Amino acid sequence: MNEMVITREQREARLEGMGCKRKRVEDIRFTQGKGNYVDDLKLPGMLHGDFVRSQYGHARIKRIDAAKARALPGVIAVLTADDLKPLGLHWMPTLAGDVQAVLADGKVHFQNQEIAFVVAENRYVADDAIQLVEVEYEELPVLVDPFKALDPDAPELRPDLAGKTVGAHGPRKHHNHIFEWTVGDRAATDEAFNRADVTIKEMISYQRVHPSPLETCQCVASFDKIKGELTVHGTFQAPHVIRTVASLLSKIPEHKIHVVAPDIGGGFGNKVGAYSGYICAIVATIVTGQPVKWVEDRIENLSTTSFARDYHMTTEIAATKDGKVTGLRVHVLADHGAFDACADPSKWPAGFFNIVTGSYDFPVAHLAVDGVYTNKAPGGVAYRCSFRVTEAAYCIERAMDILAHKLGLDPAELRLRNFVRRDQFPYQSALGWEYDSGDYDTAMRKAMDAVGYAELRAEQARRREAFRRGETREIMGIGVSFFTEIVGAGPSKNCDILGVAMFDSAEIRIHPTGSIIARMGSKSQGQGHETTWAQIIATELGIPADDIMIEEGNTDTAPYGLGTYGSRSTPVTGAAIAMAARKIKAKAQMIAAHLLEVSEYDLEWDIDGFRVKGNPERAKTMKEIAWAAYNSPPPGLEPGLEAVNYYDPPNMTYPFGAYICVMDIDVDTGVATTRRFYALDDCGTRINPMIIEGQVHGGLTEAFAIAMGQEIRYDELGNVIGASFMDFFLPTAVETPVWETDFTVTPSPHHPIGAKGVGESPNVGGVPCFSNAVNDAFSFLGATHIQMPHDAWRLWQAAQDLGA
Amino acid sequence: MIPGTFVYHRPGTVQEAVALLADHGEEARPLAGGHSLIPMMKLRMAAPEHLVDLRGIGALKTIAEDGGDIVIGAAVTQAQAIASDLLAARLPIIRGTALQIADPQIRYLGTLGGNVANGDPGNDMPAVMQCLGARYVAEGPDGVREIPAAEFYLGPYATALAPAEILTAIRVPAPPAGHGWAYEKLKRKVGDYATAAAAVVLTLAAGKVATCAIALTNLGPTPLLANAAAAGLVGSNLAPADVKAAADAAKAITDPAGDGRGPPAYRREMAGVMVARALTRAAQRAANGA
Numbered sequence A: 001m002n003e004m005v006i007t008r009e010q011r012e013a014r015l016e017g018m019g020c021k022r023k024r025v026e027d028i029r030f031t032q033g034k035g036n037y038v039d040d041l042k043l044p045g046m047l048h049g050d051f052v053r054s055q056y057g058h059a060r061i062k063r064i065d066a067a068k069a070r071a072l073p074g075v076i077a078v079l080t081a082d083d084l085k086p087l088g089l090h091w092m093p094t095l096a097g098d099v100q101a102v103l104a105d106g107k108v109h110f111q112n113q114e115i116a117f118v119v120a121e122n123r124y125v126a127d128d129a130i131q132l133v134e135v136e137y138e139e140l141p142v143l144v145d146p147f148k149a150l151d152p153d154a155p156e157l158r159p160d161l162a163g164k165t166v167g168a169h170g171p172r173k174h175h176n177h178i179f180e181w182t183v184g185d186r187a188a189t190d191e192a193f194n195r196a197d198v199t200i201k202e203m204i205s206y207q208r209v210h211p212s213p214l215e216t217c218q219c220v221a222s223f224d225k226i227k228g229e230l231t232v233h234g235t236f237q238a239p240h241v242i243r244t245v246a247s248l249l250s251k252i253p254e255h256k257i258h259v260v261a262p263d264i265g266g267g268f269g270n271k272v273g274a275y276s277g278y279i280c281a282i283v284a285t286i287v288t289g290q291p292v293k294w295v296e297d298r299i300e301n302l303s304t305t306s307f308a309r310d311y312h313m314t315t316e317i318a319a320t321k322d323g324k325v326t327g328l329r330v331h332v333l334a335d336h337g338a339f340d341a342c343a344d345p346s347k348w349p350a351g352f353f354n355i356v357t358g359s360y361d362f363p364v365a366h367l368a369v370d371g372v373y374t375n376k377a378p379g380g381v382a383y384r385c386s387f388r389v390t391e392a393a394y395c396i397e398r399a400m401d402i403l404a405h406k407l408g409l410d411p412a413e414l415r416l417r418n419f420v421r422r423d424q425f426p427y428q429s430a431l432g433w434e435y436d437s438g439d440y441d442t443a444m445r446k447a448m449d450a451v452g453y454a455e456l457r458a459e460q461a462r463r464r465e466a467f468r469r470g471e472t473r474e475i476m477g478i479g480v481s482f483f484t485e486i487v488g489a490g491p492s493k494n495c496d497i498l499g500v501a502m503f504d505s506a507e508i509r510i511h512p513t514g515s516i517i518a519r520m521g522s523k524s525q526g527q528g529h530e531t532t533w534a535q536i537i538a539t540e541l542g543i544p545a546d547d548i549m550i551e552e553g554n555t556d557t558a559p560y561g562l563g564t565y566g567s568r569s570t571p572v573t574g575a576a577i578a579m580a581a582r583k584i585k586a587k588a589q590m591i592a593a594h595l596l597e598v599s600e601y602d603l604e605w606d607i608d609g610f611r612v613k614g615n616p617e618r619a620k621t622m623k624e625i626a627w628a629a630y631n632s633p634p635p636g637l638e639p640g641l642e643a644v645n646y647y648d649p650p651n652m653t654y655p656f657g658a659y660i661c662v663m664d665i666d667v668d669t670g671v672a673t674t675r676r677f678y679a680l681d682d683c684g685t686r687i688n689p690m691i692i693e694g695q696v697h698g699g700l701t702e703a704f705a706i707a708m709g710q711e712i713r714y715d716e717l718g719n720v721i722g723a724s725f726m727d728f729f730l731p732t733a734v735e736t737p738v739w740e741t742d743f744t745v746t747p748s749p750h751h752p753i754g755a756k757g758v759g760e761s762p763n764v765g766g767v768p769c770f771s772n773a774v775n776d777a778f779s780f781l782g783a784t785h786i787q788m789p790h791d792a793w794r795l796w797q798a799a800q801d802l803g804a
Numbered sequence B: 001m002i003p004g005t006f007v008y009h010r011p012g013t014v015q016e017a018v019a020l021l022a023d024h025g026e027e028a029r030p031l032a033g034g035h036s037l038i039p040m041m042k043l044r045m046a047a048p049e050h051l052v053d054l055r056g057i058g059a060l061k062t063i064a065e066d067g068g069d070i071v072i073g074a075a076v077t078q079a080q081a082i083a084s085d086l087l088a089a090r091l092p093i094i095r096g097t098a099l100q101i102a103d104p105q106i107r108y109l110g111t112l113g114g115n116v117a118n119g120d121p122g123n124d125m126p127a128v129m130q131c132l133g134a135r136y137v138a139e140g141p142d143g144v145r146e147i148p149a150a151e152f153y154l155g156p157y158a159t160a161l162a163p164a165e166i167l168t169a170i171r172v173p174a175p176p177a178g179h180g181w182a183y184e185k186l187k188r189k190v191g192d193y194a195t196a197a198a199a200v201v202l203t204l205a206a207g208k209v210a211t212c213a214i215a216l217t218n219l220g221p222t223p224l225l226a227n228a229a230a231a232g233l234v235g236s237n238l239a240p241a242d243v244k245a246a247a248d249a250a251k252a253i254t255d256p257a258g259d260g261r262g263p264p265a266y267r268r269e270m271a272g273v274m275v276a277r278a279l280t281r282a283a284q285r286a287a288n289g290a
């Protein structure tokens, strides 16, 4: 009866569909400590593996003696490269077309590299055994400075590649050279520089950092000898890709491999790749016939599995004297560590770094990236960003500020003069992208109004005078950044991983009573997919989100997908969900027509079902249609109500945003305090505003950490410094600034629901915003560019150097 | 990050604890809150075979007044110290410093005795105890003795405690009412040890410094009592030039290591800044009668 009096608004509201601030359904278990993580898994007879790791950054291994370790009670096996060799598994291919030692093969290339894998009855015995493995080294000269990698007399780091003059991405010009990647029109760019009124040039470094999810990388591998089946539970952002790689490497047919990613405690790019731990656990379970667990500790995580950034970007802009940019030239020296294990789409050795023209209408640009080997951990992952997009955004946003400074123009004003205009979309960038949609001018002006930009600049002028008069030892910086991201990898025409095109998928199955189970090829690591995917389906199919169960991560049940990273889930999986829902809707319409005895064309969709046009009393809800789909389908139509969609996106999506930061710096100590941080994000259609806000808060906190302190540093001997949370800066709530969030909405024209993705925007836009604030603070003292991280001692040093 | 094998003991009295330590010699270590020792064991930088947990000994958990001294049991946690009305009233610098140690979770377990017995130059309490003229009460197979905090620290993780001796209490002569105090600590984040920190306890008479003690944390192999810096201030009215002279004198005795917190030059400079700020704040407190 109540059904009859319910209003349209109530019907709409109870769906909790798109646009609703629906509470995260996964949080019920997370906040009660009832999540189910890899390390919670305990299988009968499960063994524990752990690594003997290199003390040195670069050394020959003269001898490994594991006899004492093998003799320790409770030790089952100690694997070295020699044990993996007969299986062909002592080296593995990387996602970037290089190879990587699974266990050091005669040589170590970086400190903490895996040398031997100890398998024992428990973690304690495994660690005791590690102390007993004797490794004799002969030290080799260490190379940690990427700027010295290509010196003629630089030590040769990869003798395994000797004589290989062509790598996966073209010619190699030196024994430590990996690739050179160039994009753009060099001659036209040179010409723009020749004719420019004003040019700037700066070497802008983005230091080596680490994604550092709270849960480290881990897996449990379990081989059933009778069935010949392998099950691997692991912290995988891309479980299907892991299954394919495991099959290719182990030669176990793909259908006999079951990869399961349970709840994941953060990924941020760290959990995309395949690591030695996975391979060794798989080999160990096959050898022993018992399940083997491998769990990284914090130091191992920070010092071995996947660093990010380490890009050194020599950046030049040409401009007219009234502040119109006319050309961009960038050369990047990319430090990839000991193996090229970047997790980029295969054809993109520097990811999508060619988004480096940013939000500005550069008529010409040229980019060259040289990748080099050093004695550091491999990786180069997209730490909460689409591939190398954070580096690109940092590069252009710092460079625009440097140009503004040189021209004596306000940094916001310079940006306004150079934005790609709204009427230029779809916009072809000088480095080859087609930006889908944007309204930069509106976003920038909204941000400036929101913070009272003009008044902030006036205050800054007053405070600079007071500083000059010696009345204060504090300086004030205003950071502006305007970023354009490129996410949603990606169209099969240019994006694949190991040959697998970067589509994604969704399968939706409606049960007879009208509730739903839906499975996707993506994999949440905290993004809230269980909540938001249900909201898309709720709006598309008129079934309340609470009646929709979302399942990801089990490769046996989920359709094949490329996983979650690079903000690709909403642009690609989100689209697949909408398209699968629309297939169902089309069939539902046929069924409704049959039930209502009208033609399909006489029906229209109305919130949660179909009604007869002009006769809204005659209607069938989706729930009724579902029952009929199974039990009384129209003659000739197969029963059931489900659909699968594999979505190959026609283009990337291009979220953007305007961020402004106000910072005060005590020059006597170098301590910086963020007074205010305002973030306006435009991610197109907003599925769940609360989740967007949460993503922005998290991403900004990481941006703050990166800009203001994070660094994985190596000393000249190749020792990794600061690979623990005592040193690696993970801010607590006390240090974290208060975030103000805002938005505009410019839907993507090519995406079924117009959504662009937001998870990574704040990291991309936040880092330059903080760094620009710091640089802006010091600019009146003569600073042009101060390198990150902006921790207290470096800011104090900057103040000293500037005579403050 | 997995410790080696050890045997766990939980004695109920100081005498039992001392006997256990004496029995097992070098292989045994007292365990208090475990928040310095256990991280070292996980890194296998320490591998004791016997842990003698002192937290079962009720006598070590009290804070009391005894004559002119405040006596703090070695197993009093940092959280307990923060909550103590007696300390808040008589030794506010202990509360003020404890609040700057790590985070609440660590302070619920970490003890004052462990903090001062540990011998890590990064620990905050030792400098404060030196500033206050505290004495550590030690009990071992040969009986009970008192060791001045100023003489306790010999080098990183090296202290005047003899093998099998445990620290049972810290005796602090209560400073006069109305004294000024400050603990200024520069750190990178919550949970970090000091880049540089300075403790100051002073009294004023007619606007001039009557007594003053200054000590420094994490600026050398041990906590540093900056006697010359403090002596130079007696009789002064803490004019900017006086404060600067004291800061410079304090800086002169530092020998900081370079680490992720900054190079030695920065940390030495920060020693001066912290001393100056601590003096100013302590003087304000003294002037306000708090």
Ligand SMILES: Cc1cc2nc3c(=O)[nH]c(=O)nc-3n(C[C@H](O)[C@H](O)[C@H](O)COP(=O)(O)OP(=O)(O)OC[C@H]3O[C@@H](n4cnc5c(N)ncnc54)[C@H](O)[C@@H]3O)c2cc1C
Pocket: B029, B030, B031, B032, B033, B034, B035, B036, B037, B038, B039, B054, B074, B075, B100, B101, B102, B103, B106, B109, B110, B111, B112, B113, B114, B115, B117, B118, B122, B123, B124, B125, B161, B165, B166, B167, B168, B191, B192, B193, B194
């Ligand atoms: C993340 C983190 C951050 C921290 N930050 C700070 C900080 O900012 N400032 C700071 O001061 N400390 C800090 N600490 C250390 C913390 O305060 C410790 O609790 C303290 O240093 C040691 O006290 P405990 O009770 O935990 O001692 P334990 O760790 O149990 O013992 C430490 C050492 O003292 C010995 N010992 C303990 N009690 C006695 C006794 N009664 N007699 C003789 N020997 C004894 C032990 O054998 C051991 O060698 C931090 C710790 C962590 C984990």
